[in-house]
Amino acid sequence: MESREVLGTRLRLLLDLLDDGVTALxxxxxxxxxxxxYTPILRHVATEGPSSIRDLARAIGVTHSAASQTVAQLAKEDLVTLSPGADARRRIVHLTPKAEALLPAMAREWEATNxxxxxxxxELPYPLSRLVDETLEALRRRPMPDRTxxxxxTQSPS
Structure with a gap:
């Protein structure tokens, strides 16, 4: 089986291995x-102040939907609160005292992870972060649905 055939599976495995290491810390x-x-959202709000979900998504490089889902999880964990923005459709994310108490440990985690x-x-022949950035840019230029x-x-019927 060619490596391209299992690329998605291998990328999920890579992400799981990276996340498992951070979770252990x-x-x-x-x-x-x-x-x-949780970390990118909490770090952004801690350094930049209360932010809309749209601004958070843009700042950390995820979709609005992904940011919204993570913010909902953070709210359930009592790490953020939401308040209405100037536009009733916008919700502003604020850190709770519980989240603020976690900031020193989060800073240690961030430094260790980096x-x-x-x-x-x-250890790699080229930085993984560079390859990920270049891949994301290529997919912005021509999204995967267009490619598939x-x-x-062009595939001939079997």
């Missing part, structure tokens, strides 16, 4: 139950 830092997807990523990338549709049209 959360336990050491008394951040049990914390999820890697050091681990630098070490990992030093075009490829399906």
């Amino acid at each position: 959360y336990t050491e830092l008394d951040l049990d139950g914390f999820r890697p997807r 050091a681990a990523v630098a070490e990992l990338e030093a 549709t075009a490829a399906a049209k």
Whole structure:
């Protein structure tokens, strides 16, 4: 089986392995139950102040839907609260005192994770982060649905 045939599966495995390493560190830092997807949102709100979900999505590079889902999880964990924005359709994300108390541990996690990523990338022939950035840019230029549709049209029937 060619590696292209299992690319999605291998990417999920890679993400799982990366997330598992970070999750293990959360336990050491008394951040049990914390999820890697929480960190970018909480760090952004901690450094930039209360933000709309749209602004958070743009700042951390995810879809509005993904940011909204993560914010909903953070609210359930009592890590953020939401208030209406100037436009009733916008919701503004604020840190709770519980989240603010976690910021020092989150900073230690962030530093340790960045050091681990630098070490990992030093072992590779080229930085994984660069390859991910270049792949994302290529998909922005020509999204995967366009690519798969075009490829399906060129395939001969079996």
